[in-house]
Amino acid sequence: MATFKEYFRGWATGLKSLATGMGTSMKVFRQKPVTEEYPENRHTTLHIPERHRGRLRLVTDENGQPRCIACGLCQMNCPNGTIQIEADTVETPEGRKRKQLKAYHYDLGSCLYCQLCVEACPHGAIEFSNDFENAVFERDRLRLDLTKPEDNRCHDWK
Amino acid sequence: MNYYDINSLNQSIHGTLSSLMPEGLAITLEGIAVGLLIIVLYALLAIVLIYMERRVCAAFQCRIGPNRVGGRGGLLQVPADVLKILTKEIISLRHADRFLYNLAPFLVILASIFSFACLPWNQGAEILRMDIGIFFVLAASSIGVLGILLAGWSSNSKYTVIGAVRSGAMIISYELSIGLTVLTMVLLSGTMDIQEIVMEQEHLWNIFRGHIPALLAFCVYLIAGNAEANRGPFDLAEAEQELTAGYHTEYSGMHFGFFYLAEYLNLFITAGIASTLFLGGWMPFHIPGLDGLNAVMDWIPGVVWFVGKTFAVVFLLMWIRWTFPRLRIDQVLTLEWKYLMPLSLVIVLLMTLCVIFGLVL
Numbered sequence: 001m002a003t004f005k006e007y008f009r010g011w012a013t014g015l016k017s018l019a020t021g022m023g024t025s026m027k028v029f030r031q032k033p034v035t036e037e038y039p040e041n042r043h044t045t046l047h048i049p050e051r052h053r054g055r056l057r058l059v060t061d062e063n064g065q066p067r068c069i070a071c072g073l074c075q076m077n078c079p080n081g082t083i084q085i086e087a088d089t090v091e092t093p094e095g096r097k098r099k100q101l102k103a104y105h106y107d108l109g110s111c112l113y114c115q116l117c118v119e120a121c122p123h124g125a126i127e128f129s130n131d132f133e134n135a136v137f138e139r140d141r142l143r144l145d146l147t148k149p150e151d152n153r154c155h156d157w158k
Numbered sequence: 159m160n161y162y163d164i165n166s167l168n169q170s171i172h173g174t175l176s177s178l179m180p181e182g183l184a185i186t187l188e189g190i191a192v193g194l195l196i197i198v199l200y201a202l203l204a205i206v207l208i209y210m211e212r213r214v215c216a217a218f219q220c221r222i223g224p225n226r227v228g229g230r231g232g233l234l235q236v237p238a239d240v241l242k243i244l245t246k247e248i249i250s251l252r253h254a255d256r257f258l259y260n261l262a263p264f265l266v267i268l269a270s271i272f273s274f275a276c277l278p279w280n281q282g283a284e285i286l287r288m289d290i291g292i293f294f295v296l297a298a299s300s301i302g303v304l305g306i307l308l309a310g311w312s313s314n315s316k317y318t319v320i321g322a323v324r325s326g327a328m329i330i331s332y333e334l335s336i337g338l339t340v341l342t343m344v345l346l347s348g349t350m351d352i353q354e355i356v357m358e359q360e361h362l363w364n365i366f367r368g369h370i371p372a373l374l375a376f377c378v379y380l381i382a383g384n385a386e387a388n389r390g391p392f393d394l395a396e397a398e399q400e401l402t403a404g405y406h407t408e409y410s411g412m413h414f415g416f417f418y419l420a421e422y423l424n425l426f427i428t429a430g431i432a433s434t435l436f437l438g439g440w441m442p443f444h445i446p447g448l449d450g451l452n453a454v455m456d457w458i459p460g461v462v463w464f465v466g467k468t469f470a471v472v473f474l475l476m477w478i479r480w481t482f483p484r485l486r487i488d489q490v491l492t493l494e495w496k497y498l499m500p501l502s503l504v505i506v507l508l509m510t511l512c513v514i515f516g517l518v519l
Binding site: 007010011014018021022024025026028029031032033034035037 | 220225477480481
């Protein structure tokens, strides 16, 4: 008799859970799709978080000069050897010798986006922008020199 | 009362053709024309159904679905897929049973087209009409399982054999529930002729006439029909994750296309038979006593009613498919033999009692 009762209880619980499932899926059916249609929504609904690490960028001061003092800390902290700094030694009017940034080689293809370089920089001279559209057709084009304006140019997404 | 009866049109076409040529030739020509019509309709409906499935499935998963090929709605996606599949090579396997391997897709599609030809599209638009119409549909649709078993067996692959055996066990089991629920509606209608079944729902659809037993039978029919069409949650014959594609793993090109077509058209046929048996086929919605409403409903052509109801049931079946997870083979058989089959026997008994004591509306 107990199994008889169980059988009908099985029917009842089964039907109830099936109905719940159907209700849930109908609720989802009436929701708006969450799909983002990427190339179309680039300038409308696309949202990239501000802190997303897209590519490295040199921060410039108000005169348009890089804040970088070519100390090489970022280069030393980079686990992949992504950054190579070239610097000249120049003499300031006060007669002190100083390094001046000549080229900031940044290989986007081997960058880990670990942000250790940004953490290490004492002057806040580099930062990650959230420009994620980094695809190019040739590998060579990933080797950037951030002192060149065309390589340092990134788009900031909202 | 019925403005869209095309019987007179049929007769005038037949009369014209017979006056131009011997009657035998005229009948042959008409047969060929109707056959072509069925095949074209079959292919077109498959395209519509596949598109609908993809959009509905996407909506159930909060996605958009195909929306690039052919403008905003992605309307050309499925035609493009069809063209692609037509151009693909039909491979031949080394250790396959060549004859059965090539025969199997045709058996599946044959079963599907036979049952498809029985659907009541409109008054006068029945293609195969016989006294035992609904019985014929059950018999013809069972040829499909033979095709599936042959496909699985002849491909010489473990996946296909497992898929085919699962499918065979499942379809043969659920045939019982389908047969019993169809029997229930035959009890209510008192005929097996599909057009008669439709005509007899002139005053009220069967699902309302038969109230409780008919409603229960409708539910059981939908579940069993879903299993019969090898669709989720009963798609364990294909079970992508375990069996790659089940019984049609080794097929390519248009042979695979046939299985795919048949799968979607079986969905349509299941829904079409459901709408014939329970929702009145092409019969407009009538409520006894409300003559004004009935007259307005009569203005809508029967084919619109039939296709509308069928697609409503198709949506119901898709809703089921995209809600529930796949069952294991033992769960599938338990559901049938322990739950649905006893229930359908009870429904048959209940319907018999209702009909005997005049409790139907």
